[in-house]
Amino acid sequence: MSGLRWRIVAAVLVVGLAAVYALPSILPDKGPLSSVFPDKEVNLGLDLKGGINLILGVDMQTAVNNTLERMGEELRAEAREDKIIVLSPQVGSEGKLHFELLTRSKEKALDDLLDNYYADQLRLDSKEPGDRRIRYTVSMTSQYREKLQKMTIDQVLKVIRNRINQFGVTEPDIRRMENNRLQVQLPGLEDAQRAVDLIQQTAHLEFQLVDDEADVDKATKGVVPPGSELAYLQKPQPDGSYTRQPIVLEKNVLLSGEYITDAQVAFDQFNQPYVALSFDRQGARIFERVTGENVHERLAIVLDEKVYSAPTIQEKISGGRASITGQFSMQEAHDLAIVLRAGSLPAPVDILSERSVGASLGQQSIEQGIRSIVVGGILVLLFMVVYYGIGGLITDILLFLNILLIVAVLAGFGATLTLPGIAGIILLIGMAVDASVLIYERIREELRRGLSPRKAVDEGFSRATLTIVDANVTTIVAAVILYQFGTGPIRGFAVTLSIGVLASMFTAIFVCRIFFDLWLRQRKPGSSLNL
Amino acid sequence: MGLRIIKPDTNIDFMGKRVVAMIASILVLALGLGAVIYNGGLNYGIDFAGGINIQVKFARDVEVREISQALRGQGLPEIRVQELGLDRANEYLLRISALDVNAEEMRDRIGTVLSENMTVDSTIQRLEMVGPKVGADLKNKALQALFYAVLFISIYISGRFEQRWMTAGIMAAGLLTGLYVLGLLALPLAYLVLSALLITLGLCWYLRLNYALGAVVALIHDVLITVGIFALLGKEFDLTTVAALLTIIGYSLNDTIIIYDRIRENLRSKNAPPLFQTINRSVNQTLSRTLLTSGTTLMVVLCLIILGGGVIHDFALALLIGILVGTYSSIFVAGSLLLGIGPTPENEPEEEAVQAA
Numbered sequence: 001m002s003g004l005r006w007r008i009v010a011a012v013l014v015v016g017l018a019a020v021y022a023l024p025s026i027l028p029d030k031g032p033l034s035s036v037f038p039d040k041e042v043n044l045g046l047d048l049k050g051g052i053n054l055i056l057g058v059d060m061q062t063a064v065n066n067t068l069e070r071m072g073e074e075l076r077a078e079a080r081e082d083k084i085i086v087l088s089p090q091v092g093s094e095g096k097l098h099f100e101l102l103t104r105s106k107e108k109a110l111d112d113l114l115d116n117y118y119a120d121q122l123r124l125d126s127k128e129p130g131d132r133r134i135r136y137t138v139s140m141t142s143q144y145r146e147k148l149q150k151m152t153i154d155q156v157l158k159v160i161r162n163r164i165n166q167f168g169v170t171e172p173d174i175r176r177m178e179n180n181r182l183q184v185q186l187p188g189l190e191d192a193q194r195a196v197d198l199i200q201q202t203a204h205l206e207f208q209l210v211d212d213e214a215d216v217d218k219a220t221k222g223v224v225p226p227g228s229e230l231a232y233l234q235k236p237q238p239d240g241s242y243t244r245q246p247i248v249l250e251k252n253v254l255l256s257g258e259y260i261t262d263a264q265v266a267f268d269q270f271n272q273p274y275v276a277l278s279f280d281r282q283g284a285r286i287f288e289r290v291t292g293e294n295v296h297e298r299l300a301i302v303l304d305e306k307v308y309s310a311p312t313i314q315e316k317i318s319g320g321r322a323s324i325t326g327q328f329s330m331q332e333a334h335d336l337a338i339v340l341r342a343g344s345l346p347a348p349v350d351i352l353s354e355r356s357v358g359a360s361l362g363q364q365s366i367e368q369g370i371r372s373i374v375v376g377g378i379l380v381l382l383f384m385v386v387y388y389g390i391g392g393l394i395t396d397i398l399l400f401l402n403i404l405l406i407v408a409v410l411a412g413f414g415a416t417l418t419l420p421g422i423a424g425i426i427l428l429i430g431m432a433v434d435a436s437v438l439i440y441e442r443i444r445e446e447l448r449r450g451l452s453p454r455k456a457v458d459e460g461f462s463r464a465t466l467t468i469v470d471a472n473v474t475t476i477v478a479a480v481i482l483y484q485f486g487t488g489p490i491r492g493f494a495v496t497l498s499i500g501v502l503a504s505m506f507t508a509i510f511v512c513r514i515f516f517d518l519w520l521r522q523r524k525p526g527s528s529l530n531l
Numbered sequence: 532m533g534l535r536i537i538k539p540d541t542n543i544d545f546m547g548k549r550v551v552a553m554i555a556s557i558l559v560l561a562l563g564l565g566a567v568i569y570n571g572g573l574n575y576g577i578d579f580a581g582g583i584n585i586q587v588k589f590a591r592d593v594e595v596r597e598i599s600q601a602l603r604g605q606g607l608p609e610i611r612v613q614e615l616g617l618d619r620a621n622e623y624l625l626r627i628s629a630l631d632v633n634a635e636e637m638r639d640r641i642g643t644v645l646s647e648n649m650t651v652d653s654t655i656q657r658l659e660m661v662g663p664k665v666g667a668d669l670k671n672k673a674l675q676a677l678f679y680a681v682l683f684i685s686i687y688i689s690g691r692f693e694q695r696w697m698t699a700g701i702m703a704a705g706l707l708t709g710l711y712v713l714g715l716l717a718l719p720l721a722y723l724v725l726s727a728l729l730i731t732l733g734l735c736w737y738l739r740l741n742y743a744l745g746a747v748v749a750l751i752h753d754v755l756i757t758v759g760i761f762a763l764l765g766k767e768f769d770l771t772t773v774a775a776l777l778t779i780i781g782y783s784l785n786d787t788i789i790i791y792d793r794i795r796e797n798l799r800s801k802n803a804p805p806l807f808q809t810i811n812r813s814v815n816q817t818l819s820r821t822l823l824t825s826g827t828t829l830m831v832v833l834c835l836i837i838l839g840g841g842v843i844h845d846f847a848l849a850l851l852i853g854i855l856v857g858t859y860s861s862i863f864v865a866g867s868l869l870l871g872i873g874p875t876p877e878n879e880p881e882e883e884a885v886q887a888a
Contacts, residue, residue: 047842055665179668192658193635352662354634361586361656368840375838376831383827387534420774423843426835427778427850430828434785434820441820448539467792470691471785477683478781482774485676487669490774497778 004517011511015401018408025411042410045418045492048366050359051187052195053488056160056349058180061095063152063347064140068097071121075099078117084110087133096125096139104134120144153180155346160184160199162342167198167335181352192356194335202304202348203339205257207290207322210298210310214248227251231300233307236327247307249300254290259283263340265333266323273333274325275340284320292316303336355488369422377403377429384433388440391531394515395436398507402432405503406496415499418492428500434471435508439464443531453529457516465509472501537819545814545862546807546870552863556752563759570762576769577659579673581666582628583637586657589621593651598623601648607640608632615841622656622841634660671720673773677754678724680780681747682706685731688743688788695740702734741872742795746787749865753783756856757849764848771846779853782828786821786861791869793817798874806873810866825858 025042046053072089076099079086085102092098101110114122121144128135140148157176164172164186173185186195211228219230229251232244259279266276279287291299291313300310301324308326328336381399384392406425410417443460451459475497482494523529567573577584587598598612608627615622625641638658645653661669682703689699709730713723728751735744754776761768793813803809832854835847 057662057664193638196635350662351634351660353665354658354660356658358654358656360654361588365840365842368838369843372831372834372838376834379830379834380827383830387823419843420771420846423835423839423846423850426831426839427828430831431782431785431824433827434824437820437823438789441817441823445539445816463796467789470792471788473691474684474687474784474788475781477687478680478777478784481676481680481683482777485672485679486770486774487672490770493774497781 004514004521007510007514007517011514014506015404015511018401018405021408021412022404025407040411040414042407043414043416044362044366045416045421045489046185046187046355046362047357047419047489048362048369048417048422049187050190050357050362051185052189052192052354052356054184054186054196054199054351055177055353056156056182056184056199057352058153058156058182059348059350060149060152060180064095064145064148065091066347067148068095068140071118072097072099075113075118079110079113082109082113084113086110092137096137097122098135098137100130101134101136102132104129104132107134110136114138149180152346153182156349157182159343159345160349163198163338164195166338166342167195169195182349188359190359192354194331196351196354198335198339200349200351201339201345203257203342203344204304205260205340205344206253206302207255207287208249208251208253208300208302209294210300211248211250212298216246216248219248220246224248231302231305231307233300233310234326247300247310249302249307254299255279255283255286257340257344259286260340260343263337265330265337268325272325273328273330274323275328275333275337277322277324277340279320279322281320284318287320287322288316288318365419366422369419369426373422373426373429376426380429380433384436388436389530390519391436391440394512394519395433395440397515398436398504398512399429399432401507401511402428402500402503405506406499409499409503410496415495416492417496418489420489420493421496424493424496424500428497428504431475432500432504432507435464435468435504436512438467439508439512440531443529447529447531453523454520456529457520461509461513461516468505468508472505475501535819536822537815541815541818542811543815543818544811545866546811549863549867549870552859552867556756556860556864559756560752560759563756563762566759566762570765573758573762573768574765575670576767576772577626577628577661577666578769579666579670580628581661581663582626583632583634584657584659585625585627585637585641585655586615587623587625587641587645587653588656589623589649590652592621593623593649595623597649598625598645602641602644605640605644605648607637607644610641634658669770673770674720674724676773676777677780678727680777681728681750682731684750684780684784685735685740685743685747688746688784689735689738689740693740693742698738698740699743702731702738702740705734706730736872741869741874742791744872745865745868746784746791748868749787749860750780750783752860752864753779753853753856756860757853760852761849766845766848772849775846775849775853778850779857782854783857783860786825786857787865789820790814790817790861790866794866794869794874806870810870814862814866821858821862825854828854 021040024040068091069089072091076086076089084106087100087102089097089099101107114124121141122138123141125137125139128137153176157174160182161174164174164184169186169189171187173183175183177183184199189195211225214225214228215223219228224230225248227250228248231247231249233247235243235245237243259282260277261280261283262278264276265273267273295313295315298310298312300307301322302308303324308324311325324336377399381396384395386392388395403425406428409415439460442464443456446456446459447453479494479498479501482497483491486494520529595612595614599610602610602612602625611626611628613624613626615624627637638655642655686699686703689702690696706727710723710727713726718726732744732747735741735747757776757779758768761772766772790813793816794810797803797809797813798806804812829851832847832850835843836851839847
């Protein structure tokens with residue numbers, strides 16, 4: 001091979017660049033150089049840093065059913081304007097909307113209405129004529145279902161992102177996955193329970209009147225007056241637990257959380273935290289009307305079907321402000337304010353998978369990982385020198401370059417180092433010598449065949465190179481597949497593995513050759529190659 | 532002058548021992564399969580089976596029995612307790628296989644029960660919960676990963692290694708068609724993967740992609756034996772194990788390709804001895820490289836097992852088994868198989884000329 005000088009320049013450039021990128025990760029305290037060097041450090045995975053990884057499933061069926069229910073109410077209101085009486089729109093268990101037309105003579109009018117307003121959204125499944133009524137069954141069109149699905153996921157993503165941003169996690173990662181799933185990563189966060197509560201809360205806020213005439217005892221036994229429903233009022237106890245007190249509410253929702261513009265933690269005269277709400281103009285108008293019409297009645301504040309409080313309305317409240325009291329702890333009030341500010345989830349989310357690692361364990365994993373790398377590495381370094389002499393020394397230098405390159409690429413591309421990634425590096429230390437070994441063994445063979453050292457080195461490199469490429473490409477194939485099908489730490493392992501294999505190919509084929517050429521050059525002519 | 536482990540003129544009759552090796556392989560395979568059947572299937576970890584793992588660290592030494600007693604009769608679901616790691620870190624893994632339990636609730640209740648019923652302070656260090664849906668998905672993905680790894684590798688070997696990209700393409704097309712047809716039958720994925728593997732082997736055989744066939748059989752051999760030994764040891768099977776298996780595939784293939792490469796090279800020389808001797812000679816020529824690389828890799832993997840801590844232990848163990856088996860299989864399985872079916876006839880003289888020059 002010719003152009004030794006240029007090859008040295010190229011190698012020094014690559015190694016220098018790698019050093020620049022690797023340095024911030026290796027030396028945490030950069031000192032005065034920090035302005036010159038890139039400050040990207042290797043991104044540690046959650047298993048090393050500690051933190052929470054959640055996979056959330058969006059309950060799409062509930063989102064569809066809720067939408068159908070709302071459409072049913074809309075349809076009824078719409079029909080009433082055209083003097084068509086539609087009875088009891090209801091979503092069945094099979095996810096279809098059922099309703100009845102009161103008078104058969106209006107059949108044409110109702111069909112027209114469906115055609116004109118709902119053709120894109122609803123599809124007529126069946127009409128069953130009864131005595132005088134006609135029973136309709138409609139379902140959502142697949143196009144609209146898809147659109148709804150997309151909108152719902154977008155909305156869920158937005159709401160959760162808002163909540164987490166306000167919660168104050170550094171570098172959260174929220175992304176969409178296939179099958180209506182979301183992945184949420186919260187590095188460094190220890191309190192998994194609080195995070196899950198915050199994310200999972202639907203935060204559907206409603207104001208409903210308390211039905212004081214209803215018999216609560218009867219209601220708990222299942223006899224609820226029409227137009228009312230049974231709910232439970234949460235009463236906090238001094239020890240932090242809650243009791244649930246039954247209460248009957250009027251079904252009609254007077255005002256809901258969609259009009260909220262802000263929610264803040266405030267304190268009453270006893271220094272107890274509560275959540276102060278502000279409504280937008282329309283919300284304020286509704287609230288004023290509702291409170292004005294129902295003075296001396298009790299207004300229940302219902303969040304996700306739990307009644308937080310049911311104060312009596314003393315007077316008409318204008319100005320668009322309300323409050324939720326409930327003897328909260330500071331943290332509860334804070335989290336409640338966040339979810340109310342960030343808005344409600346359009347569909348419930350289930351926690352499909354959760355992985356949380358305490359920061360101390362992560363620290364321990366790093367220490368153990370690095371200790372294994374150091375011990376394993378030293379063993380390999382010693383062995384190579386003992387076995388190959390100067391050649392082994394060259395391999396040792398190459399190994400250092402390898403690790404430098406891996407760290408640099410990981411840092412430069414912002415890839416994530418995980419515990420299996422560390423294992424990958426350890427494995428690579430073992431495997432990185434493979435390329436050197438292939439070359440050296442080949443050179444030894446050629447020397448035995450009586451070739452001159454220069455010839456033997458030439459032959460050794462050219463014959464071993466093809467083998468090295470073949471052998472390593474298959475490892476990269478495995479790594480790419482690991483990346484494609486793996487999640488989280490496994491992906492980290494795949495990335496480390498491929499970077500490591502590429503780095504070891506570069507050092508073995510390119511850099512190693514430079515060392516050999518230099519070695520051959522300064523060797524006395526006629527002496528043997530001590531390999 | 533450096534050291535030598537293998538003397539240059541070493542000539543061990545590896546192929547002469549192929550029957551013994553075959554019997555050994557079949558024996559280990561049967562043992563592993565027996566363990567799998569005896570256990571009623573693979574021992575899936577929570578990644579695939581779903582459930583909750585909670586890792587607890589105690590302030591000082593405790594017995595597994597103490598922890599079990601503390602947890603018993605608390606209205607908690609069936610919890611298995613096992614010690615983690617080798618370094619006496621007082622870390623224990625609590626495993627709940629019940630599916631419909633809430634992770635947050637469990638964290639709370641286990642924390643309370645442990646602090647109330649034990650005198651030792653404890654902290655929950657890690658919690659992992661995988662729901663059944665995600666578990667099933669992960670299992671499917673893992674199977675797919677193993678399958679595609681084998682598929683792409685056999686295509687790569689046939690193409691790059693035998694210079695028969697066209698034939699490799701035909702095989703890929705045949706396999707994908709076969710998969711499409713099988714897909715119409717709506718079989719469970721496990722059967723699909725199994726059939727796909729059989730089709731791959733059949734196609735390799737039919738198209739005389741003999742190197743690929745040998746390599747793939749060796750790969751399947753390694754994966755099955757590692758899985759079998761894992762089953763024998765009662766180890767759990769999770770995503771990290773699959774990662775280890777894929778690494779083993781890559782590693783074992785390294786070895787196989789290097790030996791095949793040498794066989795091919797030796798067969799090309801003008802007065803090549805019969806196949807039996809050529810394979811033996813090739814294995815011997817590459818033996819010192821095989822032992823060195825396996826040796827250094829084993830060195831670091833052993834460090835990983837001893838110093839790496841509990842979390843990485845099983846992963847490292849799988850690697851250890853895989854590297855041992857992979858080294859063995861590239862000599863005895865891949866080598867013997869090639870002896871049985873014969874190498875793919877060479878049909879690219881230009882390539883040779885370039886290489887020989």
